[in-house]
Amino acid sequence: MHHVDELIALFERTFYADYTTRLVRGEDEPIYLPADEQCGYHRIVFAHGFFASALHEIAHWLVAGAERRTREDYGYWYCPDGRSKEQQQAFEQVEVHPQAIEWALSLAAGFPFNVSADNLGGEQTCRFRFQQRVYDKLVRLIEQGFNARTERLLQALSQHYQQPYPLTPERVQWQGIQEQHDAL
Template sequence: MHKIADLISIFAATFDQSYNTRLVKGEHEPIYIPSCDKTPYHQIVFAHGFYASALHEIAHWLVAGDKRRLLEDYGYWYCPDGRDKQKQAEFENVEIKPQAIEWLLSTAAGFEFNVSVDNLNGEQTCRFDFQQRVHQQVLTLINNGFNSRTEALLKALSHFYNTPWPMSAQQFNWQHPKELTDAV
């Protein structure tokens, strides 16, 4: 049901002309590459043809402002897997909004979302605490509205996958497992 070719086409129809940006299937690690002499368009390169990776990389692009979209990987640092507790906390803080947007995109596409702490070989943190923070950001975005690029893609995905639009907080019912056990 979720073909990467469909997502690439939806993205192209929404942003190719207006933002000169294309979604590109990569073979290795994801990266954002601004246009240059060799490639006259911006590239959101996602990993290994994975649908979830494409949604995540699109989310980073939707968060990035005009100036950031002129820099490779938006000019952000990336500390690879194996982060200590402090670096993991920094990573999670910058990932809240992109992962909230990824959750919204996934829902618009009728695709299952899984929060990612992306630190398999590092110090483990509570995935559910992070998901709770991402969930709160989802609700904030729904209540406060989306930037124009995010809204355009959410509408396009909802139209293509025949999911509810406009989105509502009721579509994002989630409780921290601790809250569930406390309620019993």
Template sequence: MHQIADLIAIFDSTFYQSHNTRLIKGADEPIYLPADEQTTYHQIVFAHGFYASALHEIAHWLVAGEKRRLLEDYGYWYCPDGRDKHQQAEFEAVEVKPQAIEWALSAAAGFDFNVSVDNLNGEQTCRFAFQQRVHQHLLSLLASGFNQRTYALLKALSDFYKTPWPLTSAQFVWQHPGELSDAV
């Protein structure tokens, strides 16, 4: 149901003309590459052709402002898997917003979302606490509104996949697995 070619086409039809940006299936590590002498358009390169990776990298692009989109990887330094506790806390702090947007993109596409702490070989932190922060940020974005680019892509995904529109907080009910539900 979720073909990467569809997502690439949706992204291109939404942003190629207006933002000179394309979604590119990559091999290993994802990266954002601004246009240069060799490539006349900006590239959001996602890993291994995975749909979830593409949504995640798109979310970073949607967060990045105009100046950041002129810098390789938006001018950020990425600390790879194997982070210590302090590095992981910094990673999670900057990942809350893009993962909240990724969650919304996933819902608009009818695709399952899972938070990523992306640190299999490093200090383990509470995934559920991070997911709760992502969830809270998502609810905040739903209440305050998404930026214009995010809104455009959410609508395009919803139209293509025939998912409920507009997105509402009722679509994003989440409970920590340790909490009891009244619906038992």
């Protein structure tokens, strides 16, 4: 069973001392908030207490460099649901890396992963192409190595959820990948 409180505690044990950052259950939209006058620590706020949302927001934090972690939402633009095809393509371009990291975190936690195009009310792009790009990025990261923070969390998650470590490309399962790729 995957309880978000366990993930919050695991993140705290793994990162708080070195990065003064906490994973926080939010009510609505996720957001990253750097420390300020009102709060002495950085907050990764995830949506509605969902485990998948927490993994996704952690992935963004793991991708962000030190400078970006000083800015609200890492200084990225965000265009909400209802994006045009061009806006959606730009969104997917910046989401490939964090979603590949999220997939790795999901594997380490033994938790199901699904790519998120996050554009239910807008123009759709080919979900299979996007998933293929995320898959390809994940395999490259596994083969070439993750950054130190990501590796640290992958190891902690694997140990906590008793999953094999380190990750291998063979563990990445995407049923129908070849058939979908051939159809592209």
